[in-house]
Amino acid sequence: MNIAIVGLGLIGGSVAKSLKGLKNAHVFGIDTDQMTLEKAKADDVIEDGFTSANNILDKIDLTIICVYPKATTNFLSENIELFKQDSIVIDMAGVKEYVMDAAKASGVTKRVNFIGGHPMAGREVGGYDSSLETLFDGSGFLLVPDENASKESIETVIEILKFMGFSSIKNTTAKEHDETIAFTSQILHVIAVALSKNDYYYADKAFKGGSFRDYTRIALINESLWSETLMENRKYLLKRIDEFEDEMRIIKQALLDEDKPTLRNILKNDRLLNED
Amino acid sequence: MNIAIVGLGLIGGSVAKSLKGLKNAHVFGIDTDQMTLEKAKADDVIEDGFTSANNILDKIDLTIICVYPKATTNFLSENIELFKQDSIVIDMAGVKEYVMDAAKASGVTKRVNFIGGHPMAGREVGGYDSSLETLFDGSGFLLVPDENASKESIETVIEILKFMGFSSIKNTTAKEHDETIAFTSQILHVIAVALSKNDYYYADKAFKGGSFRDYTRIALINESLWSETLMENRKYLLKRIDEFEDEMRIIKQALLDEDKPTLRNILKNDRLLNED
Numbered sequence: 001m002n003i004a005i006v007g008l009g010l011i012g013g014s015v016a017k018s019l020k021g022l023k024n025a026h027v028f029g030i031d032t033d034q035m036t037l038e039k040a041k042a043d044d045v046i047e048d049g050f051t052s053a054n055n056i057l058d059k060i061d062l063t064i065i066c067v068y069p070k071a072t073t074n075f076l077s078e079n080i081e082l083f084k085q086d087s088i089v090i091d092m093a094g095v096k097e098y099v100m101d102a103a104k105a106s107g108v109t110k111r112v113n114f115i116g117g118h119p120m121a122g123r124e125v126g127g128y129d130s131s132l133e134t135l136f137d138g139s140g141f142l143l144v145p146d147e148n149a150s151k152e153s154i155e156t157v158i159e160i161l162k163f164m165g166f167s168s169i170k171n172t173t174a175k176e177h178d179e180t181i182a183f184t185s186q187i188l189h190v191i192a193v194a195l196s197k198n199d200y201y202y203a204d205k206a207f208k209g210g211s212f213r214d215y216t217r218i219a220l221i222n223e224s225l226w227s228e229t230l231m232e233n234r235k236y237l238l239k240r241i242d243e244f245e246d247e248m249r250i251i252k253q254a255l256l257d258e259d260k261p262t263l264r265n266i267l268k269n270d271r272l273l274n275e276d
Numbered sequence: 277m278n279i280a281i282v283g284l285g286l287i288g289g290s291v292a293k294s295l296k297g298l299k300n301a302h303v304f305g306i307d308t309d310q311m312t313l314e315k316a317k318a319d320d321v322i323e324d325g326f327t328s329a330n331n332i333l334d335k336i337d338l339t340i341i342c343v344y345p346k347a348t349t350n351f352l353s354e355n356i357e358l359f360k361q362d363s364i365v366i367d368m369a370g371v372k373e374y375v376m377d378a379a380k381a382s383g384v385t386k387r388v389n390f391i392g393g394h395p396m397a398g399r400e401v402g403g404y405d406s407s408l409e410t411l412f413d414g415s416g417f418l419l420v421p422d423e424n425a426s427k428e429s430i431e432t433v434i435e436i437l438k439f440m441g442f443s444s445i446k447n448t449t450a451k452e453h454d455e456t457i458a459f460t461s462q463i464l465h466v467i468a469v470a471l472s473k474n475d476y477y478y479a480d481k482a483f484k485g486g487s488f489r490d491y492t493r494i495a496l497i498n499e500s501l502w503s504e505t506l507m508e509n510r511k512y513l514l515k516r517i518d519e520f521e522d523e524m525r526i527i528k529q530a531l532l533d534e535d536k537p538t539l540r541n542i543l544k545n546d547r548l549l550n551e552d
Contacts (some may be wrong), residue, residue, distance in 0.1 A: 056533035083402050111331060120485040140482035169483035182484040183476035188491060191467060194523035196545055200459035200516070203490035206446035207460040209396040214490035219545060234531040240476070241528055245521070247470035252517055255510040262501035272495055 004060040006030045006053070006075055008040050010123060011092050012066030013131025016045040018164040020133065028056055036128045041273075062160070063112075065091040068225055069232050073102035074221070076114075083112045088153045090115045094181065094225075095232040096144045096174035109146040113153035115142035117167070118177065124220040137165035144174050182236035187244060189226065190237070192219035199242040280336040282306045282351055284316050286399060287368050288342030289407025292321040294440040296409065304332055312404045333358040338436070339388075341367040344501055345508050349378035352390075359388045364429045366391045370419045370457065370505040372450035384423040389429035392420035394453065395442070396461070400496040413441035417455075420450050421466060458512035461472070465502065466513070468495035 005012045010029045018166060019027050029046040031037050037049025050056045057063065057079055065072050083218055089112045093099050096116045103114050118211045120140035123130055141161050145154050154171075161169050172180075195201060196219040230237055240263055254263040277300055281288045284307045295303050305322040306329055307313050313325025326332045333339065333355055341348050347371045359365060365388045369375050372392045379390050397414035399406055417437050421430050429446075437445050448456075471477060472495040506513055530539040 080512050120482065122485065140484060141481060168480075168482040170480055179474055180479045180483045183471075183474060184479055184488050185485060187471075188487045190527055191524070192487075193543055193545065194520055194527060195463075196547070197517070197523045197542075198519055200456055202547070203460055204444075204446055204457045206396065206418060206444040207456045208416060209398065209461060211464045211468075211490070211494045212460050214487075214494070218487045218490070221543060222544075223540045223543035223545075226543050227278075229538060230322065230531065230543075231452060231534065231536050232535070237532055238528065240474070241524065243474055243530075244470055245524070247473045248467070248517065248521070251466055251470060252514065255506065255514055255517075258507065258510070260503050260507050263507060264499045266473075267469055267497060267499035267502050267506075269472055269495060269497075269499075271478070272492065 001027050001061045001167060002059055003062045004028045004030055004056060004066045006063060007067035008036050008128050010126045010130050013067055013128040014135035015064055016040060017131060018136055019131035020045060020162055033083050039128060053079050053082055060084060060085055061087050063089045068228055069093040069095050069098055070101055070228060076103050076108045077079045077106040080106055085111060088113045088157060090117045090157055092117055092119055094118055095230040096177040098232045100174040109148050113149040114146040115149050115154060115157055118142040123164040124217050126222050138167045140168040142178055143169060143171050144176050178233050179236045182233055182240045186233060186237050188229055189218055189221055277337045278302050278335055279338045280306055280332060282303045282317060282341045283343035284312045284404045286406050289404040291340055291342060292408035292413035293407060294412055296321060313442045315404060316395050319411055321531045329355050329358055337359060337363050339365045342506055344370040345371050345374055345502060348375055350506055352379050353382040354383045356382055356384050361387060362496060364389045364433060366393045368395055370394055371508040372453040376420060376450040385424050389425040389548055390422040391425050391433055394418040394497055400493050402498050414443045416444040419445060419447050443502040454509050455512045458509055458516045462509060462513050463505055463516045465494055465497055474543055
């Protein structure tokens, strides 16, 4: 099986590295940066590298697109004639309605088995040099197959994801993905960024416990990638922010009312305790 | 030196355990629960245990009070005649204006060297059984000495805190402590609790990355202790919440305006990057 990874940044580089040793696989890289391709070749994680899809895409059985959302949809529409008929194409962008709708509109979903994806793993640093063979070990992966993708193509992808180290692989819809991820990932980063604007964020480290250090890590995000991803998902993200603000208001009111029994009830988290 | 630990819960138990091996020290426990005292004796972390201060406090050179804020101030005022003249008394409560003001009002600060304290360490589980010898290793400790506490008493306390494992010990004022801790600790837990009220908090684990797991830990707090601590510090906590809500509003507005350059600027965290 010929595999092409489009974009050898943090995610694409980690994909390439985690595919090392996959049986009967030939892994190629497509990246606009020749230096990155050279590095990946030197690291022995790709067999060969290409600065354009033209000379390689028609021989590829599985294309893994690891670039920003807009660049993902551009790659799909620009190379529609180049993709090998009935090959498998997956992407790794953090918003799925946007990508899946554009893929369908471009017609590519009729030519290939298109499966949207989103790895629930990352680092606070980006680029190929930050990529890790172990980045995905034990992580979740969200799978959003287009309705035209065959059962066999989905099974092939799941097998490869497992080889890469993902441990909880979940089939979901673009809508459910975007609604949920707005909460389980996006709003957490938004909150951490909002907090990082406060002068007390830079207080002496003696004032800070473990919980604080976790927030610092989350606030450090790639502003190019995240401004695009948050903006493309603003419909659901704004809903999650509204819901969060409602809950904050309830806590604030208990403090304003000096109502300790209510505050105590709010802090009592029976539901959370019953989570595994 | 005779040391008494008042309250052998998570913090008091960890204090007792971390004092193991301190030279020339005799460590005693004061706790209303006889069973806990028996356990601590069996663990060889206290020499003897007492359910009341009456038979032991007048022989104690260093009293470490490890109970809730109100119980702390009660212990100080109820035992004012029992404390050994010029002995050292420290407390471990998470609010300091409240405790320091009450200590001064009670007159105890004239009899003993009173030093307010706050260990920046904790766990999401409480009680003696959760206490750890290593709980404070590498943690911060905030020291708020009363104006009447001698230089020598402060030095003695710092030496013992270092023995217990604390690595950044900072002298601060009650006001600075309460203003800062409202941000570096309290608001983080308030936010985590507010988030935990959302149904998406209980989404399939495949949707959740490392950042999410950090929040789950922070949301799990002892509602009795925290409702008291947050309420006693509501003046500063409400300010920090207002500041945070202002920053959230700015991000929300950029999303509503579909203003990607502004969002990108907000997410770009140069100041954070310059932090060590």
